[in-house]
Amino acid sequence: MLALETLHGTRIVAAPEALDALDAATWSTSVTVLRFAPDDVFVLGAETISISGEYAIVEAESGFVGCWLTDEQLAHVAEHIDWPLPVERPVLVQGFVAGVPAKIWLTSSATGERSLLLCAAPYACELTERLA
Amino acid sequence: MNEFVETLLDLQWHEPKSTYDVVIIGGGGHGLATAYYLATRHGITNVAVVEANYIGSGNSGRNTTIIRANYGIPESVRFYQHSLDLYSTLEEETGCWIMHATKGLLWLAHTETAMRSERARCLLNTACGAETVMVDPQAAKAICPQLDLSGGGRYPVLGASHHVGAATARHDRVVWAYAQGAMRMGVHVLQNTQVTGLLRDGERVTGVQTANGNISAGVVLSAVGGNVTTIANHAELRLPVRTHPLQAFVTNGYAQSLGPIISDTELFCYVSQTARGQMLIGAEFDPQPSYSTQSSFNFLQSCTSKVTHLLPFLKNLRILRQWTGICDVSADFSPIIGHTGVDGLLITTGWGTWGFKAIPAGGSLMAELIATGKTPPLLEPFGLDRFASDQALADQGSTGTR
Amino acid sequence: MLWLTCPICGRRPIDEFSFGGEFPTVPDRITDPATRDVDYVWMFDNIAGVTTERWFHHAGCRRWHTARRDTITDAVLHTGIEDATDTVL
Ligand SMILES: Cc1cc2nc3c(=O)[nH]c(=O)nc-3n(C[C@H](O)[C@H](O)[C@H](O)COP(=O)(O)OP(=O)(O)OC[C@H]3O[C@@H](n4cnc5c(N)ncnc54)[C@H](O)[C@@H]3O)c2cc1C
Ligand SMILES: [Zn+2]
Numbered sequence: 001m002l003a004l005e006t007l008h009g010t011r012i013v014a015a016p017e018a019l020d021a022l023d024a025a026t027w028s029t030s031v032t033v034l035r036f037a038p039d040d041v042f043v044l045g046a047e048t049i050s051i052s053g054e055y056a057i058v059e060a061e062s063g064f065v066g067c068w069l070t071d072e073q074l075a076h077v078a079e080h081i082d083w084p085l086p087v088e089r090p091v092l093v094q095g096f097v098a099g100v101p102a103k104i105w106l107t108s109s110a111t112g113e114r115s116l117l118l119c120a121a122p123y124a125c126e127l128t129e130r131l132a
Numbered sequence: 133m134n135e136f137v138e139t140l141l142d143l144q145w146h147e148p149k150s151t152y153d154v155v156i157i158g159g160g161g162h163g164l165a166t167a168y169y170l171a172t173r174h175g176i177t178n179v180a181v182v183e184a185n186y187i188g189s190g191n192s193g194r195n196t197t198i199i200r201a202n203y204g205i206p207e208s209v210r211f212y213q214h215s216l217d218l219y220s221t222l223e224e225e226t227g228c229w230i231m232h233a234t235k236g237l238l239w240l241a242h243t244e245t246a247m248r249s250e251r252a253r254c255l256l257n258t259a260c261g262a263e264t265v266m267v268d269p270q271a272a273k274a275i276c277p278q279l280d281l282s283g284g285g286r287y288p289v290l291g292a293s294h295h296v297g298a299a300t301a302r303h304d305r306v307v308w309a310y311a312q313g314a315m316r317m318g319v320h321v322l323q324n325t326q327v328t329g330l331l332r333d334g335e336r337v338t339g340v341q342t343a344n345g346n347i348s349a350g351v352v353l354s355a356v357g358g359n360v361t362t363i364a365n366h367a368e369l370r371l372p373v374r375t376h377p378l379q380a381f382v383t384n385g386y387a388q389s390l391g392p393i394i395s396d397t398e399l400f401c402y403v404s405q406t407a408r409g410q411m412l413i414g415a416e417f418d419p420q421p422s423y424s425t426q427s428s429f430n431f432l433q434s435c436t437s438k439v440t441h442l443l444p445f446l447k448n449l450r451i452l453r454q455w456t457g458i459c460d461v462s463a464d465f466s467p468i469i470g471h472t473g474v475d476g477l478l479i480t481t482g483w484g485t486w487g488f489k490a491i492p493a494g495g496s497l498m499a500e501l502i503a504t505g506k507t508p509p510l511l512e513p514f515g516l517d518r519f520a521s522d523q524a525l526a527d528q529g530s531t532g533t534r
Numbered sequence: 535m536l537w538l539t540c541p542i543c544g545r546r547p548i549d550e551f552s553f554g555g556e557f558p559t560v561p562d563r564i565t566d567p568a569t570r571d572v573d574y575v576w577m578f579d580n581i582a583g584v585t586t587e588r589w590f591h592h593a594g595c596r597r598w599h600t601a602r603r604d605t606i607t608d609a610v611l612h613t614g615i616e617d618a619t620d621t622v623l
Contacts, residue, residue: 037542037595082547094543094594095550101593361580368563370577375605419553420536423582424608428535430549463576519576520569 004065011061018053066118098130155349159183161192163355164310165495171317174503184326188307191457200298201262207513209260215493228309237298237393250293284441337476358458372463383449385409466525543594554588
């Protein structure tokens with residue numbers, strides 16, 4: 001049974017160019033930048049974020065739950081996905097996992113990193129049950 | 133049960149003539165019933181029904197055969213109740229066994245909102261002559277012992293509206309009953325004859341072009357199901373209709389009897405039992421407009437997961453066949469019947485996923501309109517002009533479960 | 535099963551998307567302004583062939599995109615993030 005826990009991070013909605021710069025910036029290994037859409041990013045593990053861009057919205061975000069996966073767990077989760085996972089790493093994939101809208105931050109386990117499965121908090125029970 | 137019912141019927145096929153009083157495009161239930169009532173009620177027999185394929189090859193031969201009148205607006209309840217009444221005497225009238233069976237229908241509610249709309253539906257239906265009563269979960273279970281009142285622990289049943297007069301009938305037998313009745317009176321049914329254009333004299337429609345030559349007509353009626361836009365385009369007629377696929381499937385036989393029709397206003401799925409004992413199951417139409425009759429796995433997946441929560445015994449059955457029809461869904465989810473604003477062209481469309489139950493009423497009232505030139509009161513609300521005059525008949529909530 | 539390619543997320547089964555409708559067009563031959571309004575609000579081209587339409591990827595990036603689809607075969611010919619103003623209107 002996966003234990004999905006609240007992820008405390010920062011949600012930024014801004015012009016795509018401003019977020020491109022954020023995406024490209026070098027972060028410490030404890031920071032994860034999840035690009036949901038060209039104008040929408042979710043950052044985990046960063047204390048302060050500065051963003052250029054006149055209309056940028058920067059807010060604390062606790063609306064997602066997630067858990068870091070072992071290789072074995074990831075293989076199990078992948079069985080519940082109808083579409084092919086890309087080979088490139090690291091990469092964010094989004095879509096139905098076991099029929100529930102979810103996202104996976106896929107990393108390369110060769111470098112000792114783990115992948116992050118996340119979904120919107122209201123789907124937490126449903127996703128856990130379906131993956132059990 | 134003999135599936136080759138047409139071989140038992142007395143049918144007289146004809147070569148096309150060059151002119152008829154009435155030409156009906158489309159040999160589905162609505163086209164053939166209109167021809168039948170023109171001939172039997174109004175003595176108009178110089179009529180041709182022009183069908184692209186074989187009769188009943190459209191939605192009239194591939195629907196889930198539910199006949200009910202529990203709609204959400206008075207205009208519709210009265211219209212469909214009239215159809216229900218005509219269905220119940222159709223065997224007697226035509227001498228054909230259409231396997232009509234009154235079963236009642238349970239419309240399940242899982243939330244207070246749904247309970248409220250079902251209570252309102254009961255009052256409205258009963259006031260308009262379609263008996264519908266609210267029942268509590270125990271009473272629903274007494275009517276249908278197979279129901280899981282907990283909805284598999286996920287969709288608990290709070291109550292249901294019980295539409296007592298709901299029925300089913302064998303779809304292709306209805307088509308053939310009307311065809312036989314009409315042909316006996318001299319109506320020509322021209323199969324494998326696709327209408328490819330309309331003959332015009334100025335604005336007026338004066339007949340049809342077919343692959344086998346032109347046929348002129350006093351009046352042309354379009355009754356072509358999901359293909360209505362193609363016909364309308366020939367007359368530069370704009371319609372509030374989109375064509376959507378609707379899927380259904382059937383299982384192998386269930387040894388017991390499922391009494392009523394079970395539908396669900398919130399899960400949008402419904403289940404009934406055929407005369408052979410098979411379970412006939414359907415759901416909502418596909419969201420995107422399409423002319424493709426490709427069936428899909430995701431339909432099966434979502435539909436089976438819903439119905440097995442309500443009727444767990446379904447898990448032990450196997451799916452035998454799955455199919456799709458393309459439906460003429462109107463913008464307000466009510467039919468569009470009558471004049472089009474183009475002289476010489478009448479229309480019966482917008483039957484969407486709910487028009488099988490309407491075949492007797494649609495056909496007889498359309499025949500009356502053609503014969504008398506006057507729109508019968510039951511049809512008045514359903515004209516195409518209602519959209520321009522801001523009198524649309526919004527009733528999507530009643531069509532979710534066919 | 536019908537698949538769509540989200541310009542952001544990639545190829546996904548159709549049940550990950552919501553249909554947002556085709557771009558409404560009013561034929562030039564309709565000139566009366568009131569009739570044009572009625573047509574714009576109610577009438578559909580309901581094309582048997584290639585349509586241009588909007589789709590929303592609700593299970594993924596939650597963004598709208600434009601697709602061109604053949605309604606006879608259901609083949610999806612193109613998807614892109616260009617918005618309504620770039621295309622047919
Ligand atoms: C899966 C499914 C389940 C359904 N379940 C129900 C239900 O439970 N209850 C209910 O009331 N309704 C139901 N319906 C809806 C119902 O089947 C239809 O509304 C009804 O059959 C419409 O009848 P029709 O005569 O208008 O059209 P159709 O029966 O589709 O007939 C139209 C005919 O026109 C012909 N045609 C088309 N173009 C041309 C042309 N150019 N030239 C000549 N001929 C042409 C076609 O070949 C076809 O035979 C369901 C539909 C489907 C697909
Ligand atoms: Zn996407």
